Amino acid sequence: MNCRQFTSLIVEAARGCLLDAAARDGAMRHADACGSCAARLAQEQSLTSALRTFAGDMKELGAPASVEAKLLAAFKESHADAQTATVAETNDPHTHDSLRTHGATHAPVALLNSAESSVESGDELAARRASARRRMQRAAFMATAIAASLALVALVALYRQFTHTAPSKEITKNNAPSIIALPIVAPPAVAPPSGTTTPATVADASGASFKSSASAGSAQTAKHDRARATQSDSSAQTAQGDRSRFTRGAGAERASAKLARHAAVPRMIASRGVIDGGHAIFAPGEDEPADESELAGNNAGGAARTAEAESMTEFIPLVSGAPAAPPLESGQLVRVQLPRAALSSLGLPLNAERGDEPVKADVLLGGDGLARAIRFVR
Amino acid sequence: MRASPEHSDEELLRLASAGDADAFAALYRRRQAGVYRFALQMCGSEGIAEDVTQEVFMALMRDSRLFDPARGTLASYLYGVARNQVLRRLEKERHFVAMTDETAEDGGAALDSTHLVAADDPLAQLARNELIGTVRQAVLALPAHYREVVVLCELHELSYAEAAVALGCAVGTVRSRLHRGRALLVERLREVRQQQDAGAATDFDPLRCFA
Numbered sequence: 001m002n003c004r005q006f007t008s009l010i011v012e013a014a015r016g017c018l019l020d021a022a023a024r025d026g027a028m029r030h031a032d033a034c035g036s037c038a039a040r041l042a043q044e045q046s047l048t049s050a051l052r053t054f055a056g057d058m059k060e061l062g063a064p065a066s067v068e069a070k071l072l073a074a075f076k077e078s079h080a081d082a083q084t085a086t087v088a089e090t091n092d093p094h095t096h097d098s099l100r101t102h103g104a105t106h107a108p109v110a111l112l113n114s115a116e117s118s119v120e121s122g123d124e125l126a127a128r129r130a131s132a133r134r135r136m137q138r139a140a141f142m143a144t145a146i147a148a149s150l151a152l153v154a155l156v157a158l159y160r161q162f163t164h165t166a167p168s169k170e171i172t173k174n175n176a177p178s179i180i181a182l183p184i185v186a187p188p189a190v191a192p193p194s195g196t197t198t199p200a201t202v203a204d205a206s207g208a209s210f211k212s213s214a215s216a217g218s219a220q221t222a223k224h225d226r227a228r229a230t231q232s233d234s235s236a237q238t239a240q241g242d243r244s245r246f247t248r249g250a251g252a253e254r255a256s257a258k259l260a261r262h263a264a265v266p267r268m269i270a271s272r273g274v275i276d277g278g279h280a281i282f283a284p285g286e287d288e289p290a291d292e293s294e295l296a297g298n299n300a301g302g303a304a305r306t307a308e309a310e311s312m313t314e315f316i317p318l319v320s321g322a323p324a325a326p327p328l329e330s331g332q333l334v335r336v337q338l339p340r341a342a343l344s345s346l347g348l349p350l351n352a353e354r355g356d357e358p359v360k361a362d363v364l365l366g367g368d369g370l371a372r373a374i375r376f377v378r
Numbered sequence: 379m380r381a382s383p384e385h386s387d388e389e390l391l392r393l394a395s396a397g398d399a400d401a402f403a404a405l406y407r408r409r410q411a412g413v414y415r416f417a418l419q420m421c422g423s424e425g426i427a428e429d430v431t432q433e434v435f436m437a438l439m440r441d442s443r444l445f446d447p448a449r450g451t452l453a454s455y456l457y458g459v460a461r462n463q464v465l466r467r468l469e470k471e472r473h474f475v476a477m478t479d480e481t482a483e484d485g486g487a488a489l490d491s492t493h494l495v496a497a498d499d500p501l502a503q504l505a506r507n508e509l510i511g512t513v514r515q516a517v518l519a520l521p522a523h524y525r526e527v528v529v530l531c532e533l534h535e536l537s538y539a540e541a542a543v544a545l546g547c548a549v550g551t552v553r554s555r556l557h558r559g560r561a562l563l564v565e566r567l568r569e570v571r572q573q574q575d576a577g578a579a580t581d582f583d584p585l586r587c588f589a
Contacts, residue, residue, distance in 0.1 A: 011556060011557050011560055015532075043564050044560065044564070047560060047563055047564050047567065048532070050509055050512075050513045050567070051513060051528075051532045051533060051563075052532075053506065053509060053510060053513070054509075054510050054513040054514060054517070054533065055532070055533040055534075055535075057510050058415050058418070058419070058533075061411065061414065061415050061418065062410055062411035062414050062415075063410045063411070063413075063414040063427070063428055063431040063432075064428060067410070067428055067431055067432050068403070068406060068407070068410070070432060071402075071406060071432060071435050071436065071439070072399060072402070072403055072406075074436065074439065075394075075399055075402050075439055076399055078439065078440075079397040079399070
């Protein structure tokens with residue numbers, strides 16, 4: 001035997017494995033003759049001894065008892081569940097059918113019946129029953145959760161259907177929930193205009209109370225837009241033939257939009273104010289009605305007749321003297337007659353030929369009694 | 379039929395599959411130590427070894443049909459499952475760096491409670507503990523594919539064929555890996571011994587000797 005052959009057997013020789021007797025004798029003879037191979041054999045034997053010492057040191061080690069307890073508990077539970085399920089399926093076919101036909105809500109009852117029908121004695125049976133009850137509780141919980149989810153979905157669907165359909169019906173019937181209908185307030189005696197902000201005489205009183213959270217615009221920008229409002233007045237006059245509803249011409253729309261950027265409240269009133277049977281109706285949260293036909297429906301009775309006979313300018317804010325005026329929360333709309341010279345005081349063009357004729361106007365009085373805006377009526 | 383120590387592993391497994399808790403308990407008590415020690419020697423962590431042991435027997439409980447007696451013994455099968463679990467955990471924890479462990483620095487077994495018991499020959503016990511710690515570190519330092527062969531064949535005394543079944547490789551592969559693993563161990567132990575000798579020589583300070 002040479003060193004190469006010895007190397008192939010050295011591990012088995014050092015470990016004491018069973019070897020062919022001839023090979024073993026040959027290896028021993030080679031180790032006696034070869035010093036390096038003898039040294040290697042000694043190293044391998046030393047390693048084997050060290051490894052066995054190490055293995056012997058750990059021979060008594062084992063998994064803690066808690067692992068065994070967990071495994072045995074899991075084993076009992078899994079087999080109890082499996083056996084309960086088997087009993088439920090084999091001993092009570094009706095239960096199996098009911099699980100299929102009546103849904104998950106019947107599962108707990110069926111499992112309970114089947115579990116109780118297989119009455120046995122002993123600790124294992126008690127454990128199985130406990131496991132079965134846990135399963136039934138889980139199944140009942142799941143069934144309840146599914147039923148609650150379905151009910152919730154149904155309620156949400158009904159709610160959405162109700163909320164989407166109800167407003168449109170109400171609006172067409174002129175009783176939309178978001179529209180506030182307030183009784184007409186008797187027009188107070190308004191003092192004659194002094195300067196540019198106060199109405200003169202009360203000639204035609206058809207005022208109305210209202211609510212709004214908007215604030216008045218700035219006086220400078222409002223003054224800048226008065227000329228356009230006058231132009232819209234003229235365009236509105238040409239549209240007198242179409243006054244079956246509360247509407248304005250295109251010029252009035254543009255003037256209204258321009259004015260609304262600086263005075264939101266007058267624009268809102270001009271666009272949304274509807275007189276219906278002695279009530280002023282506003283939609284505080286909306287700028288424009290969804291459909292003009294809706295407003296046409298709103299203009300029944302005296303309001304429609306009034307609108308047919310009149311054309312109005314946009315509201316002109318009267319807040320130049322009170323830059324820090326409080327927000328307009330409530331107020332009154334008062335119909336007054338003013339000397340035609342009031343037009344010029346507001347920067348509007350004045351027809352000198354009709355200078356002695358009064359002009360109708362609606363004055364918006366705030367809750368504090370201050371005139372906030374004015375519009376002229378023809 | 380009640381489980382008894384005379385039953386073979388396969389019989390106990392069959393009884394356990396039928397729901398016999400005693401058979402399962404007997405099988406567990408017979409095989410848990412080997413699985414636990416294998417996991418501990420492979421990864422060096424008692425926590426991982428416990429988890430691996432639990433997982434191995436849970437897998438056996440879930441689906442015992444995966445064990446094929448024609449391919450090898452149940453012990454080999456359990457070692458194979460444990461080996462897969464250990465390698466999976468080692469791969470998972472490969473990205474973590476272990477905190478400094480004083481017991482590991484001292485050779486691992488220095489503070490083991492079993493070694494605090496006074497021995498008849500304290501010096502021999504100390505040398506033995508030192509040897510065991512050195513071997514443990516050397517085994518844990520081996521690459522995994524060499525380590526598992528060394529652990530199974532040397533520490534658990536499995537035959538090449540049983541180890542081949544557990545590791546899912548050929549007998550020749552087991553043999554060659556064992557040769558290579560042992561060579562690495564010899565080299566490692568020699569290095570450790572040289573370091574210890576050099577350290578002992580450095581630590582010796584004649585000026586401190588007042589004798």
